[in-house]
Amino acid sequence: MTKIKITDLKKKLKEFDQKELIQLVTELYKLNKDVQDFLSSKFIGEKAVEALFESAKKKVNDEFLPDKGFGKMRLGEARDAITNFKKITGDQLRTLDLMLFYVEVGTEFTNTYGDIDGRFYDSMISMYNKVISECAKDEKLFKIFHDRLSSVIEDSSGIG
Structure with missing residues (x-):
């Protein structure tokens, strides 16, 4: 599939008037859930971001410990929920x-x-190390997550 380059896209968009741009964004919104989420976070703000956070958190939780039944433990699905939230x-x-x-x-x-x-433990360690790495760069983050980071160490003692 041939895709338009960003520079060409910008040139084409500059040719559009406001009404055409509104129509294009509206069509994108209808076509793609990620676009809906992105625009909601941009225009609604904190309330939308919090709802997206809770949704992503539920997706992560449900891969391991759903309310009913057993978790499928699809690590990729859980990581994708985090990556999509971040994007x-x-x-x-x-x-x-x-x-x-x-x-x-x-x-x-x-x-x-x-x-x-x-593979499971490697994924857990990798994710933990990413959090630690970010906290090492910013003392404020470390203070926010310190207790939870310590609890993971205690809770994981003797496993894997």
């Missing part, structure tokens, strides 16, 4: 919160159901 909102604090939540529910899952496999 759509650009909210660093909540993205880190989701990343740490991923590790927390993963740890709870393995403590509940027993040892998993190396």
Whole structure:
């Protein structure tokens, strides 16, 4: 599939009048859920971002510990929920919160159901290290997440 380059897209968009641009954005909104979420976060703001955060958090939780039944433990699905949230909102604090939540529910899952496999633990360690790395750059973030980071260490002792 041939795709338009950003520079060509910008040139074409400059040729549009306001009414045509509104129509184009409206069509994009109708076509794509990510566009709906992105525009909602831009125009509605905090309320929309919080709703997107809660939705992403539920998706992560449901892969491990859903309200009913057993988690499918699709690590990619849980990570995608975090990545999509980050792309759509650009909210660093909540993205880190989701990343740490991923590790927390993963740890709870393995403590509940027993040892998993190396890929699972590698994913947990990788995500934890990303959170630590960001916290090392910003003392404010470290203070926010310190207790939860310490709890993961305690809760994961003796597993994997």
